[in-house]
Amino acid sequence: MDxxxxxxxxxxPLLGFGVFQITDHDECKKAVKEALKTGYRMIDTAACYGxxxxxxxxVKESGIRREDVFLVSKV
Incomplete structure (x- = not known):
């Protein structure tokens, strides 16, 4: 990935996985795990997304080292 x-x-990473409007805890967790599994290393979230x-x-359960994942969050 570039x-x-x-x-x-x-x-x-220039390309990230956004979790806007994924309000269900389990669905969001599943989506992020799948994104990480497929190669995404940037996750874009925000406090207002909940x-x-x-x-x-x-991220913790993915088995990928935390320092290898770029987290973007906004307030």
Whole structure:
């Protein structure tokens, strides 16, 4: 997957998986796990979506190292 280098030298994926309007906890968790399984390494969420906990659980349970996943969140 293509990335862009940020000013702090981190590589951020150019393509991410968004979880806007996935309000059901289990569905969100399942969707994020599947996205990670298929190769996504950037997950885009926001506090107002109400699904940050599901995203976090999915990342934790995915078996992928946390430092290999770029999480984007907004307030």
């Amino acid at each position: 990335t862009i280098q940020l000013n702090n030298q981190l590589e951020m 699904n940050e906990r599901a995203v976090g659980e999915a």
